[in-house]
Amino acid sequence: MATTLLARINERLHQFSKTEKKISAYILNHAELIPNMTTKELANKADVSEASVIRFAKTIGIGSFKTFKISLAQELAVKEGYITDFSILQKKDSPYEMFQKVVHVNKNAIELIMESLDKKELDDAVTYLKNARKIIFYGVGGSSIAAMDALYKFTKLGYQVEFNLDFHYMLSKVPHFNSEDVFVAISMSGRTKDVLDLARLSQKKGAKVIAITNINKSPLYKEADIRLATPNVEQDFRIGSITSRMTQLTIIDSLYISIFNSIGENVLDEYQEARDHVVKLRR
Amino acid sequence: MATTLLARINERLHQFSKTEKKISAYILNHAELIPNMTTKELANKADVSEASVIRFAKTIGIGSFKTFKISLAQELAVKEGYITDFSILQKKDSPYEMFQKVVHVNKNAIELIMESLDKKELDDAVTYLKNARKIIFYGVGGSSIAAMDALYKFTKLGYQVEFNLDFHYMLSKVPHFNSEDVFVAISMSGRTKDVLDLARLSQKKGAKVIAITNINKSPLYKEADIRLATPNVEQDFRIGSITSRMTQLTIIDSLYISIFNSIGENVLDEYQEARDHVVKLRR
DNA sequence: ACTTGAAATGAAATTTAATTTCATAAAATT
DNA sequence: AATTTTATGAAATTAAATTTCATTTCAAGT
Numbered sequence: 196m197a198t199t200l201l202a203r204i205n206e207r208l209h210q211f212s213k214t215e216k217k218i219s220a221y222i223l224n225h226a227e228l229i230p231n232m233t234t235k236e237l238a239n240k241a242d243v244s245e246a247s248v249i250r251f252a253k254t255i256g257i258g259s260f261k262t263f264k265i266s267l268a269q270e271l272a273v274k275e276g277y278i279t280d281f282s283i284l285q286k287k288d289s290p291y292e293m294f295q296k297v298v299h300v301n302k303n304a305i306e307l308i309m310e311s312l313d314k315k316e317l318d319d320a321v322t323y324l325k326n327a328r329k330i331i332f333y334g335v336g337g338s339s340i341a342a343m344d345a346l347y348k349f350t351k352l353g354y355q356v357e358f359n360l361d362f363h364y365m366l367s368k369v370p371h372f373n374s375e376d377v378f379v380a381i382s383m384s385g386r387t388k389d390v391l392d393l394a395r396l397s398q399k400k401g402a403k404v405i406a407i408t409n410i411n412k413s414p415l416y417k418e419a420d421i422r423l424a425t426p427n428v429e430q431d432f433r434i435g436s437i438t439s440r441m442t443q444l445t446i447i448d449s450l451y452i453s454i455f456n457s458i459g460e461n462v463l464d465e466y467q468e469a470r471d472h473v474v475k476l477r478r
Numbered sequence: 479m480a481t482t483l484l485a486r487i488n489e490r491l492h493q494f495s496k497t498e499k500k501i502s503a504y505i506l507n508h509a510e511l512i513p514n515m516t517t518k519e520l521a522n523k524a525d526v527s528e529a530s531v532i533r534f535a536k537t538i539g540i541g542s543f544k545t546f547k548i549s550l551a552q553e554l555a556v557k558e559g560y561i562t563d564f565s566i567l568q569k570k571d572s573p574y575e576m577f578q579k580v581v582h583v584n585k586n587a588i589e590l591i592m593e594s595l596d597k598k599e600l601d602d603a604v605t606y607l608k609n610a611r612k613i614i615f616y617g618v619g620g621s622s623i624a625a626m627d628a629l630y631k632f633t634k635l636g637y638q639v640e641f642n643l644d645f646h647y648m649l650s651k652v653p654h655f656n657s658e659d660v661f662v663a664i665s666m667s668g669r670t671k672d673v674l675d676l677a678r679l680s681q682k683k684g685a686k687v688i689a690i691t692n693i694n695k696s697p698l699y700k701e702a703d704i705r706l707a708t709p710n711v712e713q714d715f716r717i718g719s720i721t722s723r724m725t726q727l728t729i730i731d732s733l734y735i736s737i738f739n740s741i742g743e744n745v746l747d748e749y750q751e752a753r754d755h756v757v758k759l760r761r
Numbered sequence: 762a763c764t765t766g767a768a769a770t771g772a773a774a775t776t777t778a779a780t781t782t783c784a785t786a787a788a789a790t791t
Numbered sequence: 792a793a794t795t796t797t798a799t800g801a802a803a804t805t806a807a808a809t810t811t812c813a814t815t816t817c818a819a820g821t
Contacts, residue, residue, distance in 0.1 A: 212797095212798070212799095213798095214798075214799070230548050231545070231548065231592075231597075233777080233778055233779080234778070234779060234780085235777095235778075235779090238800095243799085243800085244799065244800040244801075245778095245779080245780085245800085245801095246780080246781080246782095246799075246800065246801085247798085247799065247800075248779095249779070249780060249781085250798090250799090259779075259780080260778095260779065260780085261778090261779070261807090262514065264548065265513050265514065265547065265548065265551045268548045268551045268552050268555075269551050269552060269554070269555035270555070271552070272551075272552035272553070272555040272556045273555050273556060288739060289601070290600045290601050290603075290604040290732065290733075290736040291597040291600055291601065293732055293735045293736045293739060294591075294595065294600055294729075294732035294736070295592070296735075297728055297731045297732045297735055298588055298589065298591060298592060298728060298732075301588050301724075301728055301731070302585045302588050302589060305581055305584050305585050305588070306581065306585060308577075308581060309578070309581060312577065314574040317573045317574055317577060318572070318573050318574070320573075321573040336630070337627075337630065339626075339630075340623060340626055340627045340630070343622075343623055343626055344620075344623045344723070347619070347620065347622075347623070437731045437734075437735075440627070440727070441584075441724070441727070444723070444724070444727070445580055445581060445584055446577075448580045448584070448720045449573065449576060449577035449580045449581075450573075451720075452576050452579075452580055452720075453573040453576050453577070456576060495768090495769065495770090496769090497769075497770070497771095498769095516806080516807055516808080517807070517808060517809085518806095518807075518808090521771095526770085526771085527770065527771040527772075528771085528772095528807090528808080528809085529770075529771065529772085529809080529810080529811095530769085530770065530771075531808095532808070532809055532810085533769090533770090542808075542809080543807095543808065543809085544778090544807090544808070
């Protein structure tokens with residue numbers, strides 16, 4: 196039985212020269228990157244010459260580096276869930292390598308929501324939002340992006356929805372809440388003071404508080420009426436906020452699509468009208 | 479929905495020119511051969527020019543013929559009936575089912591950027607942004623979310639960066655541009671009038687225009703100095719904007735991470751200080 | 762029917778990427 | 792210690808991809 200390319204490289208490691216070992220190590224640790232690399236790039240990364248890369252491909256039985264890349268690409272396509280820890284950024288990564296890692300990390304984060312989000316909590320959230328008189332979204336920093344996106348989408352759906360970064364302005368809004376209203380608190384940590392204050396004030400007024408927050412025992416997580424849990428994605432501190440925003444946005448998307456699906460016929464005319472205006476702004 | 483490469487070619491056959499049809503026919507009938515062919519070989523077999531082969535790869539959304547071959551090789555390796563039309567939302571879908579579809583669609587969209595984004599364009603974009611005196615991000619509607627996110631991230635990196643939804647306000651800002659500045663235009667369609675106007679004005683002032691726009695022949699795509707191409711993701715009109723926003727945000731993330739990686743040591747103190755303040759806002 | 766502009770197209774030029782060649786250093790053998 | 796073989800990287804060459812430019816074709820307007 197023919198083993199895979201990577202397996203073949205692995206089992207012949209002890210036979211390799213020092214230079215071949217350097218190339219092998221890089222390939223085994225960065226397999227996904229190889230199909231889009233040039234000989235020069237791989238040579239630089241492995242700290243060998245381009246000629247050595249060409250020789251290596253021949254040594255392991257592939258006629259050319261070009262073919263080596265094609266074969267490896269095919270093998271990786273088949274191999275499910277090939278997980279390498281991309282989160283540790285290396286100083287000498289090129290922009291394209293970092294881009295590939297970002298793609299990987301973002302895909303993984305979105306996938307992980309499947310593990311953290313509770314079906315019933317989502318159903319309940321959709322039900323409350325659908326029937327809400329007024330909706331307020333609130334998040335700060337990176338989470339404000341998701342709040343902004345929600346504002347945009349729920350406005351399109353015809354809801355009385357609001358989001359404003361000005362905490363004091365929000366302090367004037369929330370007291371007018373009642374039991375028909377919904378406050379959506381967005382906070383990765385679940386410990387952001389302004390978000391917590393507004394959530395608690397909303398509850399005092401009888402509104403439902405939906406939290407989009409990481410699945411852990413934060414104050415917001417504990418106190419919210421409905422918890423739409425985002426996964427705890429342990430990342431390098433430099434990119435941690437990227438993945439949480441992706442997961443928050445995916446949840447916002449899901450709420451939007453669910454409600455659209457439920458009430459869509461009622462707003463199709465207005466919805467189409469808005470789209471027509473958008474098209475008019477194009478060339 | 480992200481269909482397979484071959485499915486995509488097949489369903490667009492009627493839109494193709496005579497030459498494109500010749501190339502398509504050969505590819506569809508000899509798919510397994512393509513990954514190991516050169517542009518010259520395919521051109522000869524399809525009775526077209528090599529330039530037409532290159533163009534064809536771009537027309538169907540792949541940035542280069544090289545990448546086209548890799549993608550096709552991977553697709554042929556998997557060869558599962560991977561095609562499900564997730565975009566047709568069914569009325570009786572539960573919120574959780576819709577959530578699963580959103581997760582799938584978003585992951586696919588992010589994956590597809592690997593096919594559309596050009597490595598060199600990304601390198602150039604990082605270089606210009608890194609050395610920019612002033613950066614303006616601009617997008618409207620759904621694309622404003624990405625602009626907002628970019629504003630937040632590049633502010634953290636210590637850049638003089640700006641984004642404002644007020645087009646007239648922007649009209650007052652852009653005339654102060656010079657050749658050391660960068661204008662980042664974010665528009666899925668590449669035809670949004672306000673975005674185009676500001677991009678052209680920026681170029682007149684000698685600034686570099688980086689476009690984050692779909693890989694197609696839009697005015698913005700043609701006129702930009704650097705094109706960070708997002709994939710053409712054919713979606714149900716109700717959710718089309720979701721995927722483009724995800725792809726735009728992933729590109730913003732990649733730019734941010736690349737620049738952080740490059741200049742990070744210079745801003746680590748300020749960066750940590752900002753984080754400390756964020757932590758202080760938590761309980 | 763004619764004109765004009767846009768789009769399509771292929772040939773040729775240019776650039777990029779892969780491979781080979783050549784010289785040198787290191788390792789192995791005698 | 793000397794010689795031969797192997798490994799290796801820099802540079803040159805070749806192959807492949809992409810871009811540029813000129814021409815042809817097509818579509819729209821008059």
